[in-house]
Amino acid sequence: MRKLLLVISVFLLSGCLGMPKYVEPVNNFELNRYLGKWYEIARLDHSFERGLSQVSAEYSLKDDGGVMVINRGFSTEKNAWKEAEGKAYFVNGDNEGYLKVSFFGPFYGSYVVFELDHENYQYAFISGPDTDYLWLLAKTPTVPAEVLNKFVEMSKARGFNTDDLIYVQQK
Numbered sequence: 001m002r003k004l005l006l007v008i009s010v011f012l013l014s015g016c017l018g019m020p021k022y023v024e025p026v027n028n029f030e031l032n033r034y035l036g037k038w039y040e041i042a043r044l045d046h047s048f049e050r051g052l053s054q055v056s057a058e059y060s061l062k063d064d065g066g067v068m069v070i071n072r073g074f075s076t077e078k079n080a081w082k083e084a085e086g087k088a089y090f091v092n093g094d095n096e097g098y099l100k101v102s103f104f105g106p107f108y109g110s111y112v113v114f115e116l117d118h119e120n121y122q123y124a125f126i127s128g129p130d131t132d133y134l135w136l137l138a139k140t141p142t143v144p145a146e147v148l149n150k151f152v153e154m155s156k157a158r159g160f161n162t163d164d165l166i167y168v169q170q171k
Contacts, residue, residue, distance in 0.1 A: 016109040016129035017091065017100055022158040023127045025098035026116045031067070033121045034113075035059045038137040040073075040168045041123075042151065044160070046133065048084070048103075051077055053169040057137065062087065069101060097124075109133075115154055123147050131159045141170035 019025070040055035049055060052073030060068045069086040086103035088111060090096070097113030110133075115125035123143055126135040136143070136151045156162045 018129050019098070019110055019112045019114075019127055020129075020131045020159055023112055023114045025096050025112050025114060026118070027096055028118060029095055029097040029113065029116070030121075031061075031094055034124075035061060035067075036139065038124070038139060039141045039170055040135060041138050041143055041148070041170075042134075042136040042165045042167050044132060044134045044164055045166055049073060051075055052082060054171055055168050059088075065089075067099070069103075071103075114158070115150070123151075125151055125154060127158075127160075131161070134160045134165075 036059060038057045038059070040049075040057065043049065043055075049071075052075055055071070055073035058070040058072070060070075062068050067088040069088055071084045071086070073082050074080075075082050084103050086101055088099045088101040091098045091100050091110075097116060099111040100108035101111045102108045110127070110129040112127040113124050114127055115123075117123045121139065123136065123138045126137060127133060134155055136148070138147070152162045152165070
């Protein structure tokens with residue numbers, strides 16, 4: 001019985017790791033180049049960002065080698081900023097764009113970088129554990145049309161419903 005409870009506990013605490021069937025994390029990922037402020041350009045809707053504009057994510061190195069994550073967005077309904085602090089750690093190794101991120105205690109979800117501007121680290125396409133979670137992040141508040149088109153095409157080919165994308169207003 002104790003072993004069964006242990007197995008169930010490990011399963012529950014592992015959270016939502018994994019990734020959609022046709023998504024693969026990028027290789028040759030360089031965390032130090034990824035750190036800093038990123039603007040959310042597009043996303044699929046979900047409760048924890050619903051109604052937010054001017055959304056950004058700030059990544060910095062933690063003392064334990066993990067990544068501190070601060071997500072921030074403006075709620076026009078409440079006329080106030082909403083902020084969430086989390087932490088992220090590599091799943092398989094620090095050269096692969098596959099991390100687990102937590103904003104709620106021991107519960108982690110997948111953060112999969114499946115496309116990245118390796119040359120300049122100016123944009124990244126992010127997936128969660130399934131096709132309900134998708135983001136286009138950029139180091140600037142806007143991206144060229146070709147980056148946006150590439151994001152939509154690559155995401156659609158991987159099973160994401162790109163018709164439901166929300167294009168985030170950045171001031």
